[in-house]
Structure formats: C-alpha cells, structure tokens
Amino acid sequence: MAAITLEGVSKRYGPVIALDEIDIAIPDRALTVVVGPSGCGKSTLLKVIAGLEEADSGQVAIGGERIDHLPPARRNVAMVFQAYALYPHMTAAENMAFPLRMAGLGRAAIATQVRAVAETLRIADLLDRKPAALSGGQQQRVAIGRALVRDPAATLLDEPLSNLDAQLRADMRAEIAGLQKQLGATMVLVTHDQIEAMTLAERIVVLNHGRVAQTGGPLDLYHRPANRFVAGFIGAPQMNFLDCRITALGADGIAVALAGDLTLTIPADPGAARVGVAATLGIRPEHLALGETSDPSLVCAVTRVERLGASAHITVDSAAGPLRVAIAGEPSLKEGESLALGLAPARCHLFDADGIALASRTL
C-alpha cells in the first residue's frame, strides 16, 4: 500500500488534450474516486498511473518512488476494467492465479492465496468455472479478486460498476467500499456517476477537460463547490443557476439583483468582485423553500410535478428563469398553480463571470 502522487502530468492525443498539467495526491489506504463527464481524461489518468499510456510530461510516483519510466508489470499496480477483461480461456481460479504465476510464486503458495481471496469475495464455489459461465456480478468479483490477490501497492478500478444492473450496482458499491476498509487497500476508482462518487469516496477528484476542477471530501464538494462546473456536476437533481448582477458590496456580503426585481444579499467574501458585473447565482433544488418564508421569495408557476414517492421534483417558471425544486413527501400541487419560492441567502452560491465561486462565509 502506498500513496500515489502525480505532478504536472500532461497527455495529448494529437490535437486533443486529455490531461493538462494534472497535480493530484492520492492518499494511502483510502478510496479515492476520480469523477467527471465522459471525455474528461479520467480513464487516461488511470492508464498513465498503470503504465498503459505514457505521459507526455510530468511525474508519477507511488510511495515516493518515481514509476513513470517503468513498464506496467513493474509498477505493482493492479487494475479492474469496465468489461472485467477476464481471460476467457481460463477458469476463475486460473484468472486469479495468473498475476501470481507471473510473479513466479510456487504452486502451493498460489493455491493458498487464490483460495483466501476467493473466500473474502465469496466466490470459492465458482473457482472451476470459466468466465462465460459466470454472471456479470460474479465476473466482477473474479476481476476484483485477480487485482487484490497479489496485494498491490494500489488498485485502479475503471468504471467497475457501469456494466451491472441497478440493484447489483448498489450491492457491489457497498461491497467494494467494505472490501477497501477491510483490507486497508489504496484504491482509485474512476466513474462518470456522481452518486457513485459521493457514496463511495473518502476523497473525490473532479476532472473536467483534462484539468482538476476540485479535490475534496464528498460533502466539501457539495457544500463548497469551487466553481460552477463542480456545483452543477455534484448533486442530483442539478443545482439551479440564475443570471444576476452585483449591485453592492457590503460588510454583510454581496448584494445581487435577479431578473424580476428580486434582490438578495449573499453572505460571501467580495474578493475581486466588482459592482455592476454579471454573475451567476446557484441554489440547489433541495434548498428552495415552498411557501412564504422570511427569505426573499419569487412568485412562480408550476410547470411540471414528478412524484417519486419519498420526494418530488417540481419544475417552475419564475421571472428570474426556470427552477427545479426538490421536496420531501407527496405535494398536492397541480400544473399551472402559482406559488411562492423562498431563496435563503445562506444557501446560495455565487459564481463570477468565469464560473469561479466567490467564497461563502457561512457554509
């Protein structure tokens, strides 16, 4: 087990920049999730760490030792692939034994280790089957077993859950998290699914266009997104964004005016903000309050109600623009109905014209 550090790692494919000066420190014995939309460079990042792709520049180190010049076989890194990539002509046991055979272990030692890992993963009764005779979830376990059997410095998982159906995905998610804790393994998991990232990670790295958009714990990213991209990417349903204009900078925060004559004073550090410039106000659907409150409110018309049972998503039109609202329970709202929506200033995020968050004082 060891920490992984990347410094100034860049990689381009022709004119496409996959990784742009990436600096990341992946902590030892923790589960780090790298998340981002497709094409953000997250899979390239894993390949660079594994040695399947060579970075154009920058350094990769595991446990303080530079490894970017080593071939994959000598990096002591294991990987679980999206489509599992089990060897179809070998049984589950042979698949898991392969890395140990390559390491030159003896027959007896291999058998013992494979059995131990198979028992941890509860696949001991499947060892004689070939991948074609295993279900998706079972193949996944074998693939994880093949990665963990040689006790690697780090295990990289590339979208390991996206080929499973929803129920199995939730189970495997819990299982991977449990396994990581149990073994104290260093794991890096790549996904495009922010819910997976939020539920699994101790630490999340959000990538966008080959750059690190933000790094932090799941709730850090939720409460204090560093920019508009992270604010929109983390959290479901997505954060609402409203155009606004900065009207005053005061001791109690930044005053902004929204379309529809609504003025809010948001408790944020003015920093480099200037009066008169355009900005974006962000507020999460679950932080909008239905009905009259002491907060400034918008008059809205309901355009759509989606009832999920435990909660409901409501789409409304307001003078400031369309908004999504998430509330608990089953509201007795109808389409076309008008209502008041309270915006609590303390729950609002403010982004400057470049999409950079203006530091909030309260959150």
Next chain:
Amino acid sequence: MRRRRLARIGLYLGAGAFLAFTLFPVYWAAVSSLESGAALFTIDYWPRDPAWENYSDVFADQPFGRNIANSVIVATLTVGLSLALAAGAGFALGRVSFRGRRLMLAVVLATTMFPQVAVLAGMFELIRGLGLYNNLAGLALSYLLFTLPFTVWVVTTFMRQVPAEIEAAALIDGAPPWRVVWSILLPLVRPGLVTAGLLAFIGAWNEFLFALTFTLTDAARTVPVAIALISGASQYELPWGRIMAASVIVTLPIVALAAVFQRRIATGLAAGAIKG
C-alpha cells in the same frame, strides 16, 4: 405454409444437387479403384467383383509409403512454419500500431496475386542457391509463398478481435510481451490458427507444380507427383485402377483432418471464443 414447404423442398433439392456434383468424382474414384483390366471401361455404379490388388500394387510398384511420409513431413513443416510466422506477424499487424501497418498488410495480400508459374523459375534459382533442390525442406519453404499470406491475414483478423482490455490486463498482471502472446492471445485466436493451419495443410498436401519442379528422385517426391507419375506396363497403358486407388488413399487423411477439426472451427467461430 405451402410456400415455406416449397422453399424447403427447393433447399433440399439444391443441396442434393450440390452434394452430387462435389461427391460424384470421389465416388467414381473409389469405384474405379476397385476395378481392374477391362472392367474399368464398362460403366458400373457398383464394382461387381472388387479388385483390392490395386491398393497393394500402389505400394509394391513404387515407394508410395515413402511418398506419403514425404507429404506428411512437408505439409506439417509448412503448417508449423506458417503458423509460427503468422502468430508473430498477426500480433504485430493486429495489435501493435506502427506506421505503414496498412501498407504492409496490403503487400502481404498482394503477394498472392502472382500465379505459381510466374514465380516458378525464380523460385527454382532460389531453392538451388540455398542448396535445397530435391529436398523436402525446400518444398516446405516454397509452399510458404502461398500459405503465409492467408495465414497471416486470418490470424491478424482474429488477433484484432481480442479486446484491448484483455491485453492490458495481462500486461498489468505482470506478463512480459511474449507471455501475453503465448498465454493470452494465442489461446484466444486458436479457432483462427486451426482454420488457417488446416487450409495450409490441404494446400501443401495437394500442391503439384513446385513439387514436380523442385524434386528429382522418387525418394523425395510427394504424393500428387507420385500419383501423376504412376505408369503402366507400356507407355500406351494408363493404370487407372492404381491411380484411383492411390488417390483414394491420399484423400482419407484430409477427410479425417477436416472431420476432426471442423467442429472446433465451427464452434470456435459461432461461440465467439473471444467475447470478453
């Protein structure tokens, strides 16, 4: 319903005609091989008085056993060399990206454009220059000319179908490149190797022109040449009975090979042995 039935009848009729057309020569050879003397020139669809001595005569009058052994050696050598070279070439052309890969594949295919006679003289000089005239190794070497292009193509095509992730997984699991090819890729492209190998074997087994040109003595001849050179008591007599007996004998190994491997080829292709 009726139309479907008609279509089915048509299908069976067509298949029957095709089978009759392809199998009749073999059947005729088998029948002729059991007839002797004048009986050959009457039309019988079943030999009235089977003459088995044609089969023993084949081995008595010339070193036919030796000729069969020669054919086995040459065909096996050809298949072995072809597959060994095609495995390496298929890996390079199918899984490694380098400049000029497409051009190289096209060139490999282009070598099949030349008819055998066109290269015969040049090949003869080459064989003689290497000191392989009247030598089985020389034959096997010259057969690579027509077996390698398609073995390389077939193996390359199969290699391409192996998902990149499987190769990557093997590299990460600590396998050196030769081990990736040997332990992972080759087992996965086995249906391709079997298909290509079988075709190469049949090609080498049946080859006549090179075998005739590059050998001199009976002891170095392969089966097709030996059969063509079977002669009768006088130059006016062609011993059809013995020629047919010899033909039947040398057809059997090919039929057996095809029978043994055809299920593997078929299942290999159908099951998609390569599915990740």
